[in-house]
Amino acid sequence: xxxxxxxxxYLLLTLGAVTMLLPFGWMLLTxxxxxxxTFATGHLAIPTAWQWVNYPRAWHAAPFARYCLNxxxxxxxxxxxxMLTSILAAFAFTHLRFYGRRVLFxxxxxxxxxxxxxxxxxxxxxxxxxxxxxxxxxxIVPWLASIFxxxxxxxxxxxxxxxxxxxxxxxxxxxxxxxxxxxxxxxRSTLTAVAVLQIIxxxxxxxxxxxxTNSDRLRTLPVGLMAFTSEAGTNYPLLMAATVCxxxxxxxxxxxxQKYIIAGVTRTNLKG
Numbered sequence: 001x002x003x004x005x006x007x008x009x010y011l012l013l014t015l016g017a018v019t020m021l022l023p024f025g026w027m028l029l030t031x032x033x034x035x036x037x038t039f040a041t042g043h044l045a046i047p048t049a050w051q052w053v054n055y056p057r058a059w060h061a062a063p064f065a066r067y068c069l070n071x072x073x074x075x076x077x078x079x080x081x082x083m084l085t086s087i088l089a090a091f092a093f094t095h096l097r098f099y100g101r102r103v104l105f106x107x108x109x110x111x112x113x114x115x116x117x118x119x120x121x122x123x124x125x126x127x128x129x130x131x132x133x134x135x136x137x138x139x140i141v142p143w144l145a146s147i148f149x150x151x152x153x154x155x156x157x158x159x160x161x162x163x164x165x166x167x168x169x170x171x172x173x174x175x176x177x178x179x180x181x182x183x184x185x186x187x188r189s190t191l192t193a194v195a196v197l198q199i200i201x202x203x204x205x206x207x208x209x210x211x212x213t214n215s216d217r218l219r220t221l222p223v224g225l226m227a228f229t230s231e232a233g234t235n236y237p238l239l240m241a242a243t244v245c246x247x248x249x250x251x252x253x254x255x256x257x258q259k260y261i262i263a264g265v266t267r268t269n270l271k272g
Contacts, residue, residue: 027240030237031240031241031243032052033051033237034051051237054241055241055244057241058238059242059245061238062216062224063216064245067219067221070221071203075203078198078202079198079199081140081143081144081145082144082198083191083195083198085150086152087179089145089150089154090153091157091179093150093154095157095175096175108151109151112147112148123142123208124211124212126142133212134212136218139208139209139212139213139218139220149194149197152190152194153187153190153191153194156187156190157187160183160187192260192261193261193262196253196254196261204250205222222246225243225246228242
């Protein structure tokens with residue numbers, strides 16, 4: 001009976017994996033097809049003639065080198081900023097005692113319930129008044145803090161035994177030394193998982209860069225994919241080829257850090 005149960009679970013997981021990978025398979029096969037035969041069969045099909053030339057064509061169809069640089073700068077800067085502010089905030093909420101700490105934390109958690117789309121207009125008005133529209137500052141500054149990252153790291157820091165903190169303080173370590181020499185290294189897997197989630201969110205961000213930028217000089221890769229859509233229609237092979245290039249760095253990052261991501265997510269019980 002047990003063997004049948006295990007077999008059923010593996011079949012179910014395999015079916016789920018195939019279902020999840022199907023859109024990526026369609027994307028990859030479409031990127032290698034001629035434009036004229038993209039929807040000729042009406043279903044997922046292996047190309048009769050592999051059009052590898054679609055990839056260099058997609059790369060040269062727009063200034064994707066500039067888009068890639070912009071995405072890299074924005075992603076690295078916002079991720080470092082979010083991790084720094086989140087680590088400091090999580091430490092304050094777990095180890096420091098100050099007036100209104102609980103109320104402030106509950107207020108931040110309540111803000112997580114607010115849809116991000118509702119913040120687009122206030123953020124845009126703020127950037128306009130600061131004269132930051134179509135600048136790197138507008139792409140970076142509003143996302144230098146993350147309530148989700150702060151909450152996840154607070155949960156991880158809370159799981160740390162308080163006796164470790166008191167022992168370090170008795171040995172003469174300051175709060176700053178305890179944070180960076182003991183607490184942060186002890187939660188490396190959680191920090192890696194949170195950082196990767198922030199990298200994915202920043203790399204794939206579309207709405208805000210689309211709204212706040214007006215020129216190719218500052219557009220990011222997700223916005224640059226619009227170059228393949230015009231009034232005449234969408235060139236799906238080139239669009240899918242460009243999309244593969246956009247997703248490839250995230251795939252490589254996940255494969256390299258998979259062990260730490262799974263360990264961090266399991267440890268903090270992150271959902272979604």
